[in-house]
Amino acid sequence: MTPPDDGQAARLPRNQPRGEAVDPAALADVRAALGDAPRRADLLIEHLHAIQDRFGALRRRHLRALAEELRMPGVQPFEVASFYAHFEILADDAPAPAPVTIRVCESLPCAMAGSAALLAGLRAAPPPGARVVAAPCMGACHRAPACAVGHALVEHATPARIADAMEGAAPAPAQPPSYAAYRARGGYRVLAQALSGALSREEMFSRVDAAGLRGLGGAGFPAARKWRLVASQPGPRHVVVNADEGEPGTFKDRHCLETEAHRVLEGMLLAAHAIEAEACWIYLRDEYPHLRHALEREIAALRHEGFVELPIHLRRGAGAYICGEETALLESLEGRRGYPRHKPPFPGEAGLFGRPTLIHNVETLWFLPDILGQPDGAARHAAQGRRGRNGLRFFSLSGRVRSPGEKLAPAGITARELIEEFGGGMEDGHRFAAYLPGGASGGILPASMADLPLDFGTLDAQGCFVGSGAVVVLSDSDDLAEAARNLVRFFRDESCGQCTPCRVGTAKAARLLDARHWDRALLRELAQAMADGSICGLGQAAMNPVLSLLRHFPDEAAP
Secondary structure, eight states, X not given: OOOOTTSOOOOOOXXXXXXXXXXXXXXXHHHHHHTTOOOOGGGHHHHHHHHHHHHSSEEHHHHHHHHHHHTOOTTHHHHHHTTSTTOOEEOTTSXXXXXXXXXXXXSHHHHHTTHHHHHHHHHHSOOTTEEEEEEOOOSOGGGOSOEEETXXXXXXXXXXXXXXXXXXXXXXXXXXOOHHHHHHTTXXXXXXXXXXXXXXXXXXXXXXXXXXXXXXXXTOOBHHHHHHHHHTSOSOOEEEEEEOOOSTTOOHHHHHHHHHHHHHHHHHHHHHHHHTOSEEEEEEOTTOHHHHHHHHHHHHHHHHTTSOOSOEEEEEOOSOGGGGSHHHHHHHHTTSOOOOOOSSSOTTTSOGGGSOEEEEEHHHHHHHHHHHHSTTHHHHHHTTOSTTOOSEEEEEEEESBSSOEEEEEETTOBHHHIIIIISOSBOTTOOEEEEESSSTTSOXXXXXXXXXXOSTTSSGGGTOOOXXXXXXXXXXXXXXXXXXXXXXXXXXXXXXXXXHHHHHHHHHHHHHHTSSSOOHHHHHHHHHHHHHHOSSHHHHHTTHHHHHHHHHOTTTTOO
């Protein structure tokens, strides 16, 4: 071999692959955990769950073996697993994790109910065989404080209830009615009409348009317009159900699926028929394992009856709030980190696997059978709003009210009406002081503004929005400045880190809010930079609680 002219030693051919060798025993472990599941890159997160469920954590040797099994770069499983909070990566020689992890919710409704004291007590004296960690919202804001013992949700959590859950004696969560029960009540009748042609696609579009139905995950985009956009694109097309709610104060998806899962499935299949989709995908947050098992069972029953042949894929989240953002959800469905995409193109043009994709929230789909079921269904739906607004919607009501919970109420209802008519009034000993009209990012308004209608666009002048309909009620006993700190800490922890304005801005905001005196000018400047420069709504709206406090509660904003 002729030496190279630059004086460098000649490179000899490699006789082994780059990186660490794959342990044959680890490869056997991975194959056993995956079973006969397809070896596809888009199933990476499902495969990571399967391995962690089997072994309690993700050992690095298993991640290397998984990369080998899926024929992907060795770093890819680690890169994806390290993004999601519910995956635990351990070195090969690290001690085994505690058999049970207790996650205590520290989001605002649970903090108001005393979760900090519960967390401190558990950390001081953890139950045998358990480790205790703080965690974000678990979708049980109306039964706060909440925690998870392993995968068992404990509501109205106390040390005694947690001990019961450790013994396997936690109350069984609510289960949706079966396929047979739903059919006996007339379920899937509307879908049958659509499939037979008795209900035409054009009529479906017209009725959804006449009902004024919007996307109810937060943005409020008109549903019929979204349908027409996706249907106008060349196939194949997909329908994706966003069931990854994680906003503190929000639990409506859970309610809809627990009470009428088949109604949501029928709505999904109606939307799929309307746009001539070739497959449906349901992305369900990992905090709802009871719903995952129920949906697996009921989808299997639906297939068994031969009622529909459209493929329905159920996918499991892994503890990342950002995946509620529609394009981050698509990235996760494709087996990657949940980084929001730049728009355009929009998902209706190039969504899942680059195909036109209709993404709907659970609540939007829940209303479709009623709207499409009768010629006057759209008119009846629209007429149920108040103050000129269209239809009904679910409000997740939590905080200082006597009867918190999911409330099906008219769009355009006011916060005061919601509290008095649906929430049983304020808790004894509490005076109404403030409320969040739209969850963590919707801002904070004083009780003096509780007569404003709650709907899309009605709160813009106050710098707030209704979003997903999560209404958290605060009283004169609550520290509003601490509430704002709690919300900003949530956004700091849940930022995906992709863009600098959000990643650095939320961390900077949390530090500024911990100061004895707030630098108002700097907070406003930071909020503007984050709103202007962040890729997605998380960074753009993360400072809304702070800005609304500075605007509507100047005394509270100067702790």
